[in-house]
Amino acid sequence: xxxxxxxxxxxxxxxxxxxxxxxxxxxxxxxxxxxxxxxxxxxxxxxxxxxxxxxxxxxxxxxxxxxxxxxxxxxxxxxxxxxxxxxxxxxxxxxxxxxxxxxxxxxxxxxxxxxxxxxxxxxxxxxxxxxxxxxxxxxxxxxxxxxxxxxxxxxxxxxxxxxxxxxxxxxxxxxxxxxxxxxxxxxxxxxxxxxxxxxxxxxxxxxxxxxxxxxxxxxxxxxxxxxxxxxxxxxxxxxxxxxxxxxxxxxxxxxxxxxxxxxxxxxxxxxxxxxxxxxxxxxxxxxxxxxxxxxxxxxxxxxxxxxxxxxxxxxxxxxxxxxxxxxxxxxxxxxxxxxxxxxxxxxxxxxxxxxxxxxx
Numbered sequence: 001x002x003x004x005x006x007x008x009x010x011x012x013x014x015x016x017x018x019x020x021x022x023x024x025x026x027x028x029x030x031x032x033x034x035x036x037x038x039x040x041x042x043x044x045x046x047x048x049x050x051x052x053x054x055x056x057x058x059x060x061x062x063x064x065x066x067x068x069x070x071x072x073x074x075x076x077x078x079x080x081x082x083x084x085x086x087x088x089x090x091x092x093x094x095x096x097x098x099x100x101x102x103x104x105x106x107x108x109x110x111x112x113x114x115x116x117x118x119x120x121x122x123x124x125x126x127x128x129x130x131x132x133x134x135x136x137x138x139x140x141x142x143x144x145x146x147x148x149x150x151x152x153x154x155x156x157x158x159x160x161x162x163x164x165x166x167x168x169x170x171x172x173x174x175x176x177x178x179x180x181x182x183x184x185x186x187x188x189x190x191x192x193x194x195x196x197x198x199x200x201x202x203x204x205x206x207x208x209x210x211x212x213x214x215x216x217x218x219x220x221x222x223x224x225x226x227x228x229x230x231x232x233x234x235x236x237x238x239x240x241x242x243x244x245x246x247x248x249x250x251x252x253x254x255x256x257x258x259x260x261x262x263x264x265x266x267x268x269x270x271x272x273x274x275x276x277x278x279x280x281x282x283x284x285x286x287x288x289x290x291x292x293x294x295x296x297x298x299x300x301x302x303x304x305x306x307x308x309x310x311x312x313x314x315x316x317x318x319x320x321x322x323x324x325x326x327x328x329x330x331x332x333x334x335x336x337x338x339x340x341x342x343x344x345x346x347x348x349x350x351x352x353x354x355x356x357x358x359x360x
Contacts, residue, residue: 059091
């Protein structure tokens with residue numbers, strides 16, 4: 001696979017690279033991150049390798065991330081129309097202004113206008129609701145988002161970090177009111193964060209949302225820089241303090257390292273290959289603070305894991321899920337199909353059925 005093996009995002013005609021360039025690190029306003037020059041070098045590396053999907057947010061480095069991307073695209077002629085440019089609204093950049101952020105109509109439209117100005121473009125390819133505004137009716141948010149699509153300022157819509165029930169509610173309202181639907185969902189997903197498998201990823205598959213994992217390296221924990229040998233000594237780039245892993249996390253990392261040695265790749269590449277192969281995943285968000293990091297992460301597109309390697313990674317990282325996820329996954333098929341194989345899934349008859357000789 002390569003970055004130009006494009007994928008249709010969710011139930012839509014928007015085609016994107018299998019790895020999306022996340023740009024939360026662009027800019028140094030938060031005390032960590034990437035200089036303008038390094039950010040531009042990362043963008044160049046990505047687009048020269050035929051990547052076409054760039055993601056940011058109005059809140060990233062207080063708007064500077066959007067401006068860096070806007071300046072870069074504006075200086076390169078027709079590149080803007082060849083990339084899929086996505087950004088998010090919700091974050092409030094105006095201290096003390098209750099309408100400066102969130103998902104009310106006034107805020108949504110104003111945030112879109114500000115993002116368009118910073119990005120130096122007249123349209124956003126994919127516009128994301130970044131979080132759930134509990135104080136705004138979802139109907140109001142959906143109508144405002146639909147109006148932006150109708151106006152031509154936005155092409156497609158997505159959601160990020162919302163609970164599954166709220167996304168399902170929103171998608172159903174959009175369907176029945178003939179609003180523009182959501183086509184994708186961003187969620188935290190990695191070998192160290194798999195609880196989304198209980199509700200979010202099955203919901204996305206059912207409702208036509210392409211899953212876009214963020215944090216696939218769990219804030220660097222799966223990058224390879226944390227080991228048992230340097231436990232409590234390795235410094236975090238973001239916090240500047242020593243960071244370590246729990247014993248459970250080290251156990252997962254041990255298996256990741258075993259698989260990495262088998263396939264001749266680094267730890268990060270195996271972690272990225274695993275998450276990108278999960279059911280429902282469309283395009284995986286990858287970011288970096290240095291050019292060498294993005295080069296290494298992009299190389300993960302060529303890593304292929306065997307069935308046995310995937311099974312080992314699945315087993316060591318198996319999450320504890322909220323009810324009724326395990327019940328639906330493990331018990332329900334056996335209860336329904338009683339030993340029959342359905343759509344390639346083998347089931348078994350429950351013991352009480354096998355012992356019963358009487359049929360009523």
